[in-house]
Amino acid sequence: MTNVGFRINQLxxxxxxxxxxxxxxxxxxNIGDGINRTFCMNSRIRPYNRVPLLGSAFTVKARAGDNLLxxxxxxxxxxxxxxxxxxxxxxxxxxxxxxxxxxxxxRNIAGFIVDGAIRDADDIxxxxxxxxxxxxxxxxxxxxxxxxxxxxxxxxxxxxxPGDIIVGDGDGVVVIQSExxxxxxxxxxxxxxxxxxxxxxxxxxxxxxxxxxxKLKEKGCEFVESKK
Ligand SMILES: O=C([O-])CC(=O)C(=O)O
Ligand SMILES: [Mg+2]
Numbered sequence: 001m002t003n004v005g006f007r008i009n010q011l012x013x014x015x016x017x018x019x020x021x022x023x024x025x026x027x028x029x030n031i032g033d034g035i036n037r038t039f040c041m042n043s044r045i046r047p048y049n050r051v052p053l054l055g056s057a058f059t060v061k062a063r064a065g066d067n068l069l070x071x072x073x074x075x076x077x078x079x080x081x082x083x084x085x086x087x088x089x090x091x092x093x094x095x096x097x098x099x100x101x102x103x104x105x106x107r108n109i110a111g112f113i114v115d116g117a118i119r120d121a122d123d124i125x126x127x128x129x130x131x132x133x134x135x136x137x138x139x140x141x142x143x144x145x146x147x148x149x150x151x152x153x154x155x156x157x158x159x160x161x162p163g164d165i166i167v168g169d170g171d172g173v174v175v176i177q178s179e180x181x182x183x184x185x186x187x188x189x190x191x192x193x194x195x196x197x198x199x200x201x202x203x204x205x206x207x208x209x210x211x212x213x214x215k216l217k218e219k220g221c222e223f224v225e226s227k228k
Contacts, residue, residue: 002199005146005147005148006145006146006147006148007148007149007151008069008072008076008148008149008150009148009149009150009151009162010076010150011076011077011078011081011150011162011163013056013162013163013178013180014056014080014081014163015056015080015163015165015178017080019165019178019181019182020054020055020056020165021054022181022185023054023165023167023176023181023185023188024054025052026167026185026188026189026192027170027171027192028168028171028172028173028174029038029171030188030191030192030195031167031174031176031184032174032185033188033191034184034186034188034190034191035174035176035180035184035187039158039174039175039176040158040173040174040175041113041132041155041156041157041158041172041173041174041175042060042156042157042172043172043174044089044115044134044135044156045113045115045132045133045134045155045156045173046133046134046172047130047131047132047133047168047169047170047172048118048121048124048125048132048133048136048214049124049125049126049127049130049131050170051111051127051128051129051130052130052168052169052203053082053110053111053113053130053132053166053167053168053169053173054082054110054165054166054167054168055080055081055082055110055111055165055166056080056081056082056149056163056164056165056166056178056190057082057084057160057162057163057164057165057166057175058073058076058077058078058081058082058084058087058149058162058163059083059084059085059086059149059150059151059152059160059161060073060084060085060147060148060149060177061086061147061148061149061151061153062085062086062087062088062095062116062147063142063145063146063147064087064088064090064092064093064116065087065090065092065093065095065101065116065141065142066093066095066141066142066143066144066145066147067095067096067141067142067143067154068142068143068144068145068147069135069145069147069148070083070085070095070096070100070147071100071143071148072101072149073085074100074107074109074147076149077104077107077109078095078109079107079108079109079110080108080109080112081109081110082109082111082112082113082166083104083109083111083112083113083151084086084112084113084114084153084155084160084166085112085113085114085115085116085155086115086116086153086155086160087115087116087134088155089115089116089118089134090116090117091116091117091134091135091137092117092137092139093117093119093137093139093140093141093142094116094118094119094120094136094137094138094141095114095116095117095118095141095206096112096114096118096119096131096133096141097118097119097120097140098119098120098124098127099120100121100127101120101124101127101131102127103126104129105127105128105129105137109129110129110130110131111129111130111131111132111166111168112131112132112133113130113132113133113155113156113166113173113216114132114134115133115134115154115155115156116133116134116135117133117134117135117136117137117139118131118133118135118136119136119137119138119139119140119199121136130168132168132172132173134156137181139158140168150162156172156173158175160175161177163178164176164177164178165177165178165181192216199214203221
């Protein structure tokens with residue numbers, strides 16, 4: 001009988017390296033604007049170093065405070081995988097630290113996102129592998145399970161499917177389902193062009209601000225006369 005809640009799946013649907021790499025250098029905010037502000041992890045998930053994150057999701061559903069399945073994931077994941085952990089947002093016990101991350105870095109894993117706590121934050125700040133998490137704690141994890149690997153999970157308020165494309169930078173993390181990736185890329189590039197033109201007009205003083213008053217009027221805002 002299947003052991004629901006304590007199962008390990010292989011990851012079989014990684015997007016192509018070319019598709020993943022097409023997002024290199026594209027700011028997360030521009031992708032977020034290109035996808036109508038959806039599929040952006042909430043701001044509880046923040047970077048613990050300044051290394052940009054790009055890869056495809058290898059998911060872990062951990063029992064809160066327990067990293068047995070995450071330990072299995074760092075042995076199973078392949079170069080370019082981003083290990084995304086649903087720790088239920090629980091911050092009492094760190095699920096990940098310097099030793100596990102160093103092991104994963106040596107295996108060319110692309111990075112970590114933990115909806116839970118990490119520890120060894122001062123060391124992680126100096127590392128060259130990106131690490132995002134919801135918090136830190138000096139308290140270590142339990143290592144008993146249960147949990148699952150490569151199932152749909154929740155992380156930072158977004159549903160993550162194994163194989164989703166993950167992009168992170170100083171603003172946070174956005175998630176792209178691989179079937180949407182070509183159109184999302186096109187839209188993010190269009191946002192970059194629009195912002196470039198906008199920045200030029202800001203710098204040369206021609207930025208058209210008329211939309212602000214138009215919108216205020218449309219929404220019924222009252223402009224109060226100043227009293228003498
Ligand atoms: O003890 C643990 O499981 C996590 C940790 O701090 C490390 O990997 O350095
Ligand atoms: Mg440690």
